[in-house]
Structures are given as structure tokens and as C-alpha cells.
Amino acid sequence: xxxxxxxxxxxxxxxxxxxxxxxxxxxxxxxxxxxxxxxxxxxxxxxxxxxxxxxxxxxxxxxxxxxxxxxxxxxxxxxxxxxxxxxxxxxxxxxxxxxxxxxxxxxxxxxxxxxxxxxxxxxxxxxxxxxxxxxxxxxxxxxxxxxxxxxxxxxxxxxxxxxxxxxxxxxxxxxxxxxxxxxxxxxxxxxxxxxxxxxxxxxxxxxxxxxxxxxxxxxxxxxxxxxxxxxxxxxxxxxxxxxxxxxxxxxxxxx
Numbered sequence: 219x220x221x222x223x224x225x226x227x228x229x230x231x232x233x234x235x236x237x238x239x240x241x242x243x244x245x246x247x248x249x250x251x252x253x254x255x256x257x258x259x260x261x262x263x264x265x266x267x268x269x270x271x272x273x274x275x276x277x278x279x280x281x282x283x284x285x286x287x288x289x290x291x292x293x294x295x296x297x298x299x300x301x302x303x304x305x306x307x308x309x310x311x312x313x314x315x316x317x318x319x320x321x322x323x324x325x326x327x328x329x330x331x332x333x334x335x336x337x338x339x340x341x342x343x344x345x346x347x348x349x350x351x352x353x354x355x356x357x358x359x360x361x362x363x364x365x366x367x368x369x370x371x372x373x374x375x376x377x378x379x380x381x382x383x384x385x386x387x388x389x390x391x392x393x394x395x396x397x398x399x400x401x402x403x404x405x406x407x408x409x410x411x412x413x414x415x416x417x418x419x420x421x422x423x424x425x426x427x428x429x430x431x432x433x434x435x436x437x438x439x440x441x442x443x444x445x446x447x448x449x450x451x452x453x454x455x456x457x458x459x460x461x462x463x464x465x466x467x468x469x470x471x472x473x
Contacts, residue, residue: 249332250274256336267380268301268308270322285324302415305431307412311343311384343383349441354469367459384403
């Protein structure tokens with residue numbers, strides 16, 4: 219083939235590629251890199267910040283998906299790309315002990331995708347203190363609700379808590395529920411933490427107490443000598459008013 223013919227064919231190929239891209243076609247691009255805060259870990263702690271770090275400017279990111287064992291657990295659209303909302307954790311208490319897959323999938327505005335996958339083992343979540351374990355109930359009054367600070371105050375009525383290794387599962391008077399995380403600091407001290415997010419996303423049953431991510435706060439807990447009542451009180455002023463409206467007071471053991 220003559221050199222002139224080769225140059226002609228190259229020119230035509232370049233022109234076709236440019237026209238296709240200009241007409242909205244998908245140009246061939248190399249996927250950008252993405253890492254996460256779980257990289258390099260073979261065993262995960264009970265609580266860990268799971269953050270995706272795509273190596274591309276935020277304006278080029280359409281969304282970041284967080285998947286656990288292939289199931290969608292959370293979606294972020296803006297940086298920082300954090301599982302379970304800014305300030306929250308991946309809490310593994312809802313997973314069975316053993317090896318699981320944790321992946322972040324970044325979708326760019328041009329449709330290209332990059333995935334970072336980690337296979338790591340989770341351990342069994344520890345059981346709560348025996349004196350707290352079990353089910354409790356409390357009637358939240360209209361006066362209690364006045365402590366609320368969210369745009370949608372909690373309803374008064376009978377609230378229930380099931381305290382278990384997977385977290386504190388709360389049921390409201392309308393039958394809705396969600397699980398939040400609690401750390402046991404000492405015999406009479408707890409740290410209230412945000413909700414435990416898990417697949418599938420969106421999980422409408424797992425809303426937090428507050429409009430934003432529930433803040434960490436230390437609470438005092440006391441159980442009566444007969445084990446039939448439990449009192450909960452924040453140390454100082456818990457700025458999450460809805461949490462105080464619901465939890466602060468005396469709870470009665472169910473069963």
C-alpha cells in the first residue's frame with residue numbers, strides 16, 4: 219500500500235472518531251482509579267468509617283455506590299463520599315461472622331465506571347450487658363415531645379426498644395422502626411451513636427432521630443435491682459433533641 223493511501227486512511231479514521239464523539243457517542247477512555255478506607259484490611263472492626271476516594275475531580279462524578287455482598291447499601295452524590303452519611307460508620311453488627319465483600323463503584327458523568335473491592339472478615343458482634351439485654355417500653359408524652367429539635371417531631375405514644383447484639387432496635391407508636399448503634403463505655407455509661415445503615419438502599423425504616431447524622435453523646439443508664447426498670451439520661455444537654463424526647467426517662471421491661 220502506498221504511503222499516500224495510508225495517510226488518507228488515518229485521516230479518515232480520525233475524522234470519523236471526532237464526528238462520533240461530537241454526536242454524543244462514547245469515546246474510549248481509561249477508567250480512573252478509586253480507593254477506599256477499607257483497602258488493605260483483611261478483618262474489619264465493628265465500627266469503621268468507609269470512605270471512597272475516586273481519583274477524579276468531583277464535578278466528573280455522577281454517583282458513588284457502596285455495595286455489601288453485591289447488594290446496594292448506600293449512594294453518595296457529593297464529596298466526601300462516605301457510607302451511611304457524613305459522620306456515620308459502617309457498623310458490621312448486621313452481618314454474619316465470616317468473609318464478606320465490600321465494594322465502592324464510582325460512576326462518572328460520562329458513564330465510565332471504576333470499582334474497588336475488598337474481601338474482609340467480620341467478627342461476631344458482642345452481646346449487650348445482660349442487665350440491659352431484652353425488650354423495653356416507655357410512653358412518650360406531649361411534654362417529652364417538646365424537647366424535639368427536628369423538623370418532624372416524634373409522635374407521642376408507646377415506644378419500644380429491643381436491645382441486642384445487632385444494636386438497639388426501636389419501634390415507634392405507628393409500627394415503624396430502625397436500629398441505632400450504642401457503645402457500652404462502662405457499667406452505667408453509654409455512648410449513643412447514629413443509625414446502623416445496611417442494604418437494601420434506600421432503607422426507609424432506618425431513619426435517625428435527628429435531621430442530620432445523629433451525633434455521639436454520652437448517656438447514663440441505671441437498671442433497678444429487680445431488673446424491671448431502666449432509666450436513661452443524657453450527660454448534659456444532648457443537642458439531638460428528638461433522641462432526648464424519646465429515650466430520656468424510665469423504661470419498663472417487657473416480659
